[in-house]
Amino acid sequence: MVRSKITNTEHKINLYENVMQIVFFISALVSVMAVIAICLFLLLRGIPAIAEIGFMNFVFNEKWGPANVPASYGILSMIVGSMYVTAGAIVIGVPIGLLCAVFLAEFCPDNLYRIVKPAVNLLAGIPSIIYGFFGMEIVVPFVRESFGGNGFSILSASIILGIMILPTVISISESSIRAVPSSYAEGSLGLGATKEETVFRVVVPAAKSGVLTSIILGIGRAVGETMAVVMVAGNSVMPLNKIALLKPIRTLTTNIVTEMSYASGLHEASLIGTGVVLFVFIIILNTALSLLKSKSSRN
């Protein structure tokens, strides 16, 4: 009697265990399903449009005139625009971010660290709209007065994006620099190198893969940023031969956000197609990232 009771509760517990294990597994599958759904529905809506416009005509055509009759839907200018703006952000953000990471990991006194580290985190938390506002009111006039042009330009967008990727670059580079075994630095210091030489010749090279990861994540953030860029880049669709550092530009993301509100039919589908191209970029970056991860974990 007593015995059967025990097996009964045991049985119950086992059942409960098994049910929860299944629940855990299903929860884990949610993200997989989400990725599949996002891919599926973007492609389902985007691919027919790209097919109708013609892949070459969509991706390798620099003429964007959805309101014209006949309309043209070429996004080459925006693809190149996204690349320029992202490259600019990397040129501005990575050196500053890397040096700041070195500062935090190696040079920052402890009580100062308690100010600077939260500051970097706060920089990551500021909404894009506020960056956009800041860019429009401060960066754009600064660029106009210091470098000429009308200020709404690749340069302004690069500066804002450069600031926006700082926290990503800083925090990941910092932790990878900290992860370098101290014996490396000790060896170098013992051989008579200065601290700065040690950091740049020994420590940072040893943290290479972490730094690279931070750059790729930074690229991802810059490529996908929308609301801040739309306020500083000027949103002009430029023919390739007229693109310049101080001229306005339209990126893939700003194309979607400025035109989606009024698009319909093929135009709307072509904007979703723009999203598909953006998505492909992100997938490429993610693949690079996971390759990097698996490579560094193998070492």
Next chain:
Amino acid sequence: MIKNKKVLFVVSVMILLVLAGCSKEKTSSGFSSDKEITVVARDAASGTRGAFHEIMGIIKKQGETQVDNLVVGAIEFDGTDKVITAVEGDKYAIGYISLGSVSERTKAVAVDGVKPTVENVKSGAYSVSRPFLLVTKGSENNLVKDFMKFAESAQGQKIVNDMKYIASAEASSEYTSSGMSGTIKVAGSTSVTPLMEKLQEAYQQLNPDVKFEMQSNGSSQGIKAAIDGSYDIGMSSRELKDEEAKQLNKHILAIDGIAVIVNNDNTFDGLSGSDITKIYTGEITKWSEVK
């Protein structure tokens, strides 16, 4: 030592801020007309853009084809305030906005010698104007009908006048509340939105049980929403295209002028219509080429 570093750090941040502040100060110097014009336009969703480009001949129609010849490199913004901010900050910029949004932040220039004022739009002397439309589909339900009656009544049109738009017609009828209830869904033009908000508030004071849902997302979107029936009323700040007009009932809410604005430091107080067209199509690129 560590404390010193902390102080040093804070001081450096301060210095940096002051430097940044200073660089902003050295702005004001004269207007030199050999500089390139910064052309600022609205996004293609905008009814303001549609109307302006059509009136000024920036859109070229040739038989079946229609091409917007907006100059390459023109800045495009999806909001009136961004246009104003851009023109306010750039001495060599030109833009266009709704007459009701003109403020001392920028200078509205005369077009062909006619100043953009409510009177001149009303008399027809200032030709750059467009209607604010409310569009509905098929037979309107009683609630929408009642709201339309209010919008076209003496009270409704008074609000239009107070907002510095031009009343569409001399309204004679006085609106009396009929105690309606329900929700009216409105979508469309960002330019019409401020006026619509005022109208809704006044209407709700008379009919407290009526609720509104409003999406401010561009004329074309409003028209689309009215056609597919997802919204009761579409707001448009441009004329309907033929195919749209076939499917919709049109109520003219008000007439609005489109003001051409330049920076306050700009020496021009008036421009000819043809010069504005040339600026927007890129035939003129410098202020010195403007007559």
Next chain:
Amino acid sequence: MTERTQDEKYLKKRKAHSFALKALIWLCGILTVGILVYILLFILVRGIPNINMKFLFGQYDSETLSAFSSIIATIEIIVISLAAALPIGVFCAIYLTEYARRGNKAVKVIRLAVDTLAGIPSIVYGLFGMIFFVGILGFRTSVLSGICTVSIMILPVIISSSEEAIKAVPDMYREGSLGLGATRLRTVFKIVLPTAMPGILSGVILAIGRIVGESAALIFTSGTNVLKAPTLDLTASQRTLAIHMYMLAGEGLPHHRDMAFATGAILIIIVFAVNMAATKLASKIGREQ
């Protein structure tokens, strides 16, 4: 002799070089903080004077431009999307750390999916939400569509911070609990999760920060409508604070612009509070370990 001076010269050069590098490093540290301070001051100085009670708690009309209903809508979205994403995220982390066998194929796929979700830009989430929740599922432009979209968006944040936190729980604890005869499930819920709680909470705080600042994903899903008074009706379209700011900045009236700054100031204050909480939590975790 000459060799020695050359050595000294070389050493001097190296020293100078090192000093220049050090100065550059400090400059970059200062620059980063300087940029942050500048942005904060820029918004707060112009925003805080415009905040008043009517703006915070009044009814929305074209005079007050009250943010009240947007604040409530933002809170609504935060609470419900966390209620949806938190259990899923934590369960997923539990599966990855406690249940999955090493080298399991499913784990690899799940990890890849989580990484992919983390990398997708918000505008793409917005497009997906617009196609799927607003269109195909027929939720229309509503707070509900916004919540669904945002829940997916914060999932990777919660999963990765929970996973880190659960991994950091010493194996000793588990062994002790299992040794005393507790089941695996009991060990997870009574021992592992409570110990990992601060880490999970810091993920929650990060997610809150992300939702508060989100605009591109919500503008196409929960829409730009503003209600006079707040409502808990999920089928209504409502704008969040960030979109309120964007919309106010779009309308060309000076008063709207002041209020855009005021909204920005509120946003900054919220983000600041959220970050402070996260930092406090992080230092607490650090102390405990």
